[in-house]
Amino acid sequence: MSDQPKLQQIATKAEFSRRTAHRFVAGEEIPEAIDAVRQLNQKGFTATLDNLGEFVSTKEAAVAASDEYIRALDAIQASSADSNVSLKLTQFGLLLDEGACEQNVERVVVRAREQNNFVRIDMENSPVTDATLRIFTNLRKKYDNVGIVLQSYLFRTEKDIQDMLQLKARMRLCKGAYKEPPEISFKKKADTDANYVKLMKILLKSGIYHGIATHDPGMIQATKDFVTQERIGRDQFEFQMLYGIRRDLQNHLIKEGYRMRIYVPYGHEWYSYLMRRMAERPANLLFVARNIFRG
Ligand code: FDA
Numbered sequence: 001m002s003d004q005p006k007l008q009q010i011a012t013k014a015e016f017s018r019r020t021a022h023r024f025v026a027g028e029e030i031p032e033a034i035d036a037v038r039q040l041n042q043k044g045f046t047a048t049l050d051n052l053g054e055f056v057s058t059k060e061a062a063v064a065a066s067d068e069y070i071r072a073l074d075a076i077q078a079s080s081a082d083s084n085v086s087l088k089l090t091q092f093g094l095l096l097d098e099g100a101c102e103q104n105v106e107r108v109v110v111r112a113r114e115q116n117n118f119v120r121i122d123m124e125n126s127p128v129t130d131a132t133l134r135i136f137t138n139l140r141k142k143y144d145n146v147g148i149v150l151q152s153y154l155f156r157t158e159k160d161i162q163d164m165l166q167l168k169a170r171m172r173l174c175k176g177a178y179k180e181p182p183e184i185s186f187k188k189k190a191d192t193d194a195n196y197v198k199l200m201k202i203l204l205k206s207g208i209y210h211g212i213a214t215h216d217p218g219m220i221q222a223t224k225d226f227v228t229q230e231r232i233g234r235d236q237f238e239f240q241m242l243y244g245i246r247r248d249l250q251n252h253l254i255k256e257g258y259r260m261r262i263y264v265p266y267g268h269e270w271y272s273y274l275m276r277r278m279a280e281r282p283a284n285l286l287f288v289a290r291n292i293f294r295g
Pocket of ligand 1: 124
């Protein structure tokens with residue numbers, strides 16, 4: 001459903017979708033996103049702001065994405081909100097011109113560095129994994145305030161993690177959100193989960209500050225057990241979760257004294273993001289249906 005332009009047109013116009021999106025998306029403009037971050041901060045969470053959008057088709061749109069992220073960083077700074085930013089390279093023109101994409105991202109990394117802030121490069125689907133790692137590697141060699149995401153459902157990820165550790169890269173580990181072919185990815189949840197636990201241990205043993213991004217109680221328990229066993233401090237890593245998802249668990253972990261960063265998406269292009277969250281958890285469709293019938 002996330003790839004269907006017609007459905008997207010209908011849904012983004014429909015009031016029910018907007019209401020539904022609000023559960024998972026902070027709003028369409030920067031001030032709403034900053035409000036959401038500040039509310040999270042008051043409860044003890046840090047955040048990472050994501051301006052929704054991907055696969056832009058013009059260079060102008062790619063530069064506009066870069067401008068928007070700079071405005072978001074400035075708004076974070078002006079409001080003293082505790083948040084970094086996460087971005088997707090296809091929103092910065094990766095599929096149009098790799099060099100120009102890198103320059104667009106570099107502008108954001110430089111602005112973040114001036115403000116003592118941090119930029120996380122999200123990982124998209126496998127056709128762009130190599131290019132994403134190439135751009136990240138170039139930037140990481142110049143700047144230390146940039147990090148990357150890796151996905152435990154891909155067979156290649158353990159090797160990628162070893163390469164990224166050579167760069168002393170800060171990584172976010174997630175399971176992966178895209179539909180990938182069986183030749184390159186685990187198809188059974190149990191295999192993706194087992195790989196997640198294996199990779200989590202490699203990351204947390206590295207002594208570098210990483211993000212453990214998951215809502216899966218099994219992955220979270222395995223992480224808690226490992227840090228206890230290895231005497232890794234709660235300030236040596238952070239858990240990360242998505243805005244509006246498993247808020248019960250988010251609150252619980254904060255109360256237990258763990259660090260928790262919430263990924264806060266905002267912007268006009270929320271449709272694909274919302275569809276990915278629906279696909280992960282069909283029960284969310286019930287939430288949508290309730291909103292339709294309410295009316
Ligand atoms: P899993 O999907 O196995 O779910 C475990 C449990 O979590 C479920 O039983 C349910 O309780 C809960 N849950 C999970 N998804 C839910 C949902 N949508 N609604 C309600 N409950 C849900 N992916 C990617 O490819 N590139 C990226 O850059 C990122 N970035 C990223 C940042 C952060 C902070 C997070 C938390 C996640 C990502 N992801 C991502 C998404 C990630 O790859 C994955 O698709 C989702 O996190 C779901 O996987 P879980 O680890 O939560 O486990």
